[in-house]
Structures are given as C-alpha cells and as structure tokens.
Amino acid sequence: MKKNKMFTFCFIKWLFAICFILSFIVINDTNISAEEAEIDTSLFKYEENEDGTITITGYNGTDETVVIPSEIDGKNVSIIGEKSFYENMNIKYLTVSDGINIIDTYAFRLCENLESVILPESLSFINSLAFAGCYDLKSIKFPNTLESIGLDSFSFCTKLEKIDLPILNSLCPRAFEFCSNLKEVNCKDGLKMINLRMFSGCIKLEKVIIPDSVKIIEGYIGEITENPNTVIYANSNSYARKYANQKGIKFSCLNFHDWDNGTITLEPTVKSNGKKLFVCTACKLQKTQEISKLVLPQSGDQIIDPSTNNTYHVTNSTITNGTVKFIKTTIINSTISIPDTININGVKFRVTSVAKDAFKNNRKIKKITIGKNIKSIGSNAFSGCKNLKTIIVKSKQIQSVGKNAFKGIYKNAKIKIPKKKMKLYKSIFNKKGQKKSVKLVK
Structure with a gap:
C-alpha cells in the first residue's frame, strides 16, 4: 500500500516538472516572437520637422518586408521623405503605418522588386514620381483620405492591372503613364473630375468605370491610351455618356440599360417559341428575349x-x-x-x-x-x-x-x-x- 502511494506521489511530481518546463519554453518563445515583431527603428534615417514630427530620409536595412513606423524616438512620423527608398532593390512588401500623411517625391522610385503596398487611412498626398518605375508592383489600395496623386507618381508600374481611385481633389496628368498592363480603372462615387491623361500609354486599358458624380472629364482617351477598344462604363444619363458620345469612345451602361421596345425577329407559333430583339438606346448592347408559344384556338372560337x-x-x-x-x-x-x-x-x-x-x-x-x-x-x-x-x-x-x-x-x-x-x-x-x-x- 505504501509503495503505491509513493509511486503516485513521484508520478505527480514528475508530471508537474514537465509542465513547468513546457510553460517556460512557450513563454520564452512568445517573448522572442514579440521582440522579432518590433520594428527596428535604428535602420531608418530621419530628421525633425518644425512641428516636432519626423520625416524619414533614408533606410539602411536589407529586408524584403518593410514596415515604416508611425513613431521614432517618441516622435510621430508624418512624411516619407524625398528619395528615402530610391532604387532600393531589396524591398518587396511595404506597409506604411497609420499617422503618416505624405509620401514625397521619388520616395520609392525604381524600387524595381516592390510587389505590394499597404497605405494607411491617414495618408493625404502621394507626390510626383513617388512609385515611378516600380516594375513589379502588382497591387495597391488607396485610402479614402487620399487627396492628391502627383505627376508620374505610378508611371511605368508595368504589372499593375487594376486600380480603384478614391475621391481625389487633384489628379495630375500621367499619374499612371505607361502602366502597360493596366486593364481596369474604377472611380469611386463622389469623384467630381477625372483627367484621362493620367493613363497615357496604358495600351491595354479596356474598362474605365465613371460614376454619376463626375461632371468634368479632361483628355481624349482614344489618343492617350492608343487602345481603340477602351470602353467607358457609366449610367446612361450620366455626363460620362455624353462625353463618350462626343468623342466617339465606346460606351457601355454600368448599372442598367435603356432598352427600346424591341423588334420581333422570329414570330411565335403554336409549335415553337418566337424571339424578340432589344437594343439599348445608350450603348447599343443587344439582348434577345424568348416569346412563348401561341395558343391554338379552340373549336367554336x-x-x-x-x-x-x-x-x-x-x-x-x-x-x-x-x-x-x-x-x-x-x-x-x-x-x-x-x-x-x-x-x-x-x-x-x-x-x-x-x-x-x-x-x-x-x-x-x-x-x-x-x-x-x-x-x-x-x-x-x-x-x-x-x-x-x-x-x-x-x-x-x-x-x-x-x-x-x-x-x-x-x-x-x-x-x-x-x-x-x-x-x-x-x-x-x-x-x-x-x-x-x-x-x-x-
């Protein structure tokens, strides 16, 4: 009996020791992960602005993934400065932390391996040539706070295929010049004007979605993109439709169509269905509707x-x-x-x-x-x-x-x-x- 009690006591003691060791390992590993997750601010060069915020002026790191901090030495970062990451060939994945307001001229120009960019809702300005020549850039989501995209800011980003434009106050010409694989541009409702010269040299541009809020369109898209198949998508009663008609640009209705009364192309009979062709008066799209078989008159009719x-x-x-x-x-x-x-x-x-x-x-x-x-x-x-x-x-x-x-x-x-x-x-x-x-x- 005493032997059994002694065995039980030893087993519990041994189990407790194992659990203690495992918990120490887990806690220690968690601390290591937390330390690894911290941004090494020593890699960033910076200077202080008059308002006490910081402008990043350079970067000494070689990492593929870069998170630009919102704070360095207790001071808020507000600007990613001119040429601060110019010709950085290491960076692939970029995250800009919340609080940063401006990405300045040439900031990421010729970062040729940069593939994706995450921008904060605090960002207001992307200045000229900020991401020009980022040939591998595949995706970028613009924040709702963005007010301006500068001249040539994304020129020669040749892997961009689609962009969603927020409500901007300023749209500089050639902002997306020679984005040779850009196929679709979606303008957010609320945008008041668009300058189609932004897409100069976008030879594969097929679809430009323009909301009713746009009342000013500058630039002739056919000459600019050199793509005669570019189509403006908008509502039939919008300014964009009038513009497309005036300039001879292909147009397609966005949310609904203005169908005509239709023409019967195949008369229905009691043996077979008929067909009726409808044409949109706005974009000339056609649709066919089936007409049900006719009823055979009965004896006495x-x-x-x-x-x-x-x-x-x-x-x-x-x-x-x-x-x-x-x-x-x-x-x-x-x-x-x-x-x-x-x-x-x-x-x-x-x-x-x-x-x-x-x-x-x-x-x-x-x-x-x-x-x-x-x-x-x-x-x-x-x-x-x-x-x-x-x-x-x-x-x-x-x-x-x-x-x-x-x-x-x-x-x-x-x-x-x-x-x-x-x-x-x-x-x-x-x-x-x-x-x-x-x-x-x-």
Missing part, C-alpha cells in the same frame, strides 16, 4: 385573319387538320377571294365552308372566287349582291348550298364550276334564289 381582316369561326381545332368557316369580310372591293387556307398562330387551317349571310347585301362585290376546300355554302350567303356578275368555284368538294344563297345576284351572272363537276353541281346549285338567266359554265 371566332378569329380574325390579320392579313385580310376576314372573320372566321373555328370548326375543328387541330394542328394537322384544322378547319374554319368563313363568316364575314370588312374588305370593300369589287373582287374578293375566299382562300383555300388561312394561317392562325403558325398553323394552317383549311377554309371548308361559307357561313349564312356571309356577303348578304354587299353591293360592292362584282366578282368572287370560292377556294378549293369549300364543302358547303350557307343560306343567303350572297343574297342581295346585285352587282355580283362572276362566281368562280375552284372547289370540287361542295356538298351543299343553302336556301337563297344566290338570291338577288346580277341577272346575267355566271357561275364557273370545275368541268368534271358540272352534272353534280347543276343539282346542288339549282334553285338557290338566282334567276333562270344565271348560268353555270365550265
């Missing part, structure tokens, strides 16, 4: 043929064997034809009958042609057509003619019928109201 304004009654509603009855016409002509077929929503319907009273008392008609699919003619169909002199019957399928169908037509009218149907049609057409002087002829 009354329809109007849009090509003739004749009215028909659907007697059989099928896609392959549809039929209609001729009801009436609004045509005021001396010559009228009852067609073989009509097209309804892309489906062909055979005209198989003439309704009663269809042409009753039509005194304008002189000649009528009856289509080849007619099987019946209703009563009083041509009654009172006193000037109707010629009736041409193409149909060989007529089975019935209604009472008084031809009553009151011209006394010497002639009804021309198919030669092979003469015997049958004499009996069908006989005594339908016409005078005896009306003749059936071949």
Whole structure:
C-alpha cells in the first residue's frame, strides 16, 4: 500500500516538472516572437520637422518586408521623405503605418522588386514620381483620405492591372503613364473630375468605370491610351455618356440599360417559341428575349385573319387538320377571294365552308372566287349582291348550298364550276334564289 502511494506521489511530481518546463519554453518563445515583431527603428534615417514630427530620409536595412513606423524616438512620423527608398532593390512588401500623411517625391522610385503596398487611412498626398518605375508592383489600395496623386507618381508600374481611385481633389496628368498592363480603372462615387491623361500609354486599358458624380472629364482617351477598344462604363444619363458620345469612345451602361421596345425577329407559333430583339438606346448592347408559344384556338372560337381582316369561326381545332368557316369580310372591293387556307398562330387551317349571310347585301362585290376546300355554302350567303356578275368555284368538294344563297345576284351572272363537276353541281346549285338567266359554265 505504501509503495503505491509513493509511486503516485513521484508520478505527480514528475508530471508537474514537465509542465513547468513546457510553460517556460512557450513563454520564452512568445517573448522572442514579440521582440522579432518590433520594428527596428535604428535602420531608418530621419530628421525633425518644425512641428516636432519626423520625416524619414533614408533606410539602411536589407529586408524584403518593410514596415515604416508611425513613431521614432517618441516622435510621430508624418512624411516619407524625398528619395528615402530610391532604387532600393531589396524591398518587396511595404506597409506604411497609420499617422503618416505624405509620401514625397521619388520616395520609392525604381524600387524595381516592390510587389505590394499597404497605405494607411491617414495618408493625404502621394507626390510626383513617388512609385515611378516600380516594375513589379502588382497591387495597391488607396485610402479614402487620399487627396492628391502627383505627376508620374505610378508611371511605368508595368504589372499593375487594376486600380480603384478614391475621391481625389487633384489628379495630375500621367499619374499612371505607361502602366502597360493596366486593364481596369474604377472611380469611386463622389469623384467630381477625372483627367484621362493620367493613363497615357496604358495600351491595354479596356474598362474605365465613371460614376454619376463626375461632371468634368479632361483628355481624349482614344489618343492617350492608343487602345481603340477602351470602353467607358457609366449610367446612361450620366455626363460620362455624353462625353463618350462626343468623342466617339465606346460606351457601355454600368448599372442598367435603356432598352427600346424591341423588334420581333422570329414570330411565335403554336409549335415553337418566337424571339424578340432589344437594343439599348445608350450603348447599343443587344439582348434577345424568348416569346412563348401561341395558343391554338379552340373549336367554336371566332378569329380574325390579320392579313385580310376576314372573320372566321373555328370548326375543328387541330394542328394537322384544322378547319374554319368563313363568316364575314370588312374588305370593300369589287373582287374578293375566299382562300383555300388561312394561317392562325403558325398553323394552317383549311377554309371548308361559307357561313349564312356571309356577303348578304354587299353591293360592292362584282366578282368572287370560292377556294378549293369549300364543302358547303350557307343560306343567303350572297343574297342581295346585285352587282355580283362572276362566281368562280375552284372547289370540287361542295356538298351543299343553302336556301337563297344566290338570291338577288346580277341577272346575267355566271357561275364557273370545275368541268368534271358540272352534272353534280347543276343539282346542288339549282334553285338557290338566282334567276333562270344565271348560268353555270365550265
């Protein structure tokens, strides 16, 4: 029993010792990391300004990652001075601490290996040629506090592909001159003017987004970028659109389009959808809209043929064997034809009958042609057509003619019928109201 107690005591003591050692290692390692994270301000050269702040004038380090401190020897750093990092070939990743207000002329010029820059919200001015010739600079985010980007400040930053411009008070010409891979410029809403000469020599510039707030645009982008495919993106009612139209620059609507009423390019039918083409009146962009299939009229429906304004009654509603009855016409002509077929929503319907009273008392008609699919003619169909002199019957399928169908037509009218149907049609057409002087002829 005593042996077990002794073993337990030793085990706990041994475990405590191990935990103590591990905690010492962790604490010691944490202290080392904290010391490594501190900025070595001794590497920076500086001078004191009249207001008691500091201007950095040089750097003696060789690190790839550089954090410019906000304070040295208890004094605030406000300016990164002229040529302070000029031709530094070591620096790749730059962070400018909060509190710094100005990056001065030539500050990072020809830092050829500089890839990324993080700027503070305190920054107000980037002066001329500050980052010129930083060939490897791929990305930079401008703070909202920035007021001015100086002349040639980012010229020849040949790996920059996109920039977002904040609301600036001053935009110097050639600020991004010869950024040969720059493809997109996005101007923040609130910016009032833009000088497109900023992008002189940006031969791959494709897209410039300009908000409604911009009311002044200087420079002709086509001559400046030498890229005829540069497109200004803005709202259709913006100043930027007017500018693009005046200068003949390609334009595209930014948030919405002003579509016209559209043109039907493919009529819909009951068998297939149609298509309608819309064109934006602002940027000429086109879009196609599908038009739903049409509905096949049902038996009993009354329809109007849009090509003739004749009215028909659907007697059989099928896609392959549809039929209609001729009801009436609004045509005021001396010559009228009852067609073989009509097209309804892309489906062909055979005209198989003439309704009663269809042409009753039509005194304008002189000649009528009856289509080849007619099987019946209703009563009083041509009654009172006193000037109707010629009736041409193409149909060989007529089975019935209604009472008084031809009553009151011209006394010497002639009804021309198919030669092979003469015997049958004499009996069908006989005594339908016409005078005896009306003749059936071949």
